[in-house]
Amino acid sequence: MPVYQTQVEVKGDVRLAEEFILDGYQFSPRPEGFSLVFSIDAASNEAAKKYSDAKVQLLMDCITFAKGQSLQYHISQVTEMPGKKPGSQVVTAQVFITATAHVVLTEGKAGIVPAVELAKQVLSHDKAEVLGRVLRWHARGTTDTDSLDKFVDYWIAMEVLADSYEGDDVEAYVCPKCNHVLNPRPVNGVLRAYLRFLGMKEAADRVSDFSYERAKLFHEASPKALEHLPEVLGILKACIQKELA
Secondary structure, three states: OOEEEEEEEEEEOEOOOOOEEEOOEEEEEEOOEEEEEEEEEOOOHHHHHHHHHHHHHHHHHHHHHHOOOOEEEEEEEEEEOOOOOOOOOOOEEEEEEEEEEOOOEOOOHHHHHHHHHHHHHHHHOOOHHHHHHHHHHHHHHHHOOOHHHHHHHHHHHHHHHHOOOOOOOOOOEEOOOOOOEEEOOOHHHHHHHHHHHOOOHHHHHHHHHHHHHHHHHHHHOOHHHHHHHHHHHHHHHHHHHHHHO
16 A cells, blocks of 8 residues: 655644654654654545544644644645655645644653644544544634633533443433423433543533523523533543543
């Protein structure tokens, strides 16, 4: 299978003290940020672009989770490396895939190790796809400047993670008049059951306390739920950490 080299340009509040290689990534200092170079196996140039984008996105989201400030990046080049056969050609494709993540990296190689290790944990986890989406929502929430948008992003991330819970201890929603089960797995019931499963009983109780305010925020843009924004973020991060423990 052909081997491709991907180059990523990163700009933002990050300055590397030195060039280093970590887990197959080559990090190099740049005046406005740093560059990232790595190799990837793919059947075609288009596949290499797709896989590279997913790989970079996960790494950026993990750096966001581990550190916390703003970065912009784009994949600037995907190059097919020459093979061993005579007459092999090097094919270069310019690509323009952009996204936003957040990071504060004030050290050298050691500062980014936790994020790289986190990405490896996610990829080897049986909920890899779910955790990837959750980290994406978390990164979006960190990026957004509006508090309402942040709350929505973090809450959706919690619901995505909780939806992966398959336990049978969810409190069904029943009709208060006839006791008919209207919804065997209501969203908030699943979230509370998931938090209890993780041993986060206090967090489950708190979710119950402000779920009404959350609904008012989602449907009427009532700002009262925003008072709980730091707590929602804390619960979300604790859930992710427990999943990866």
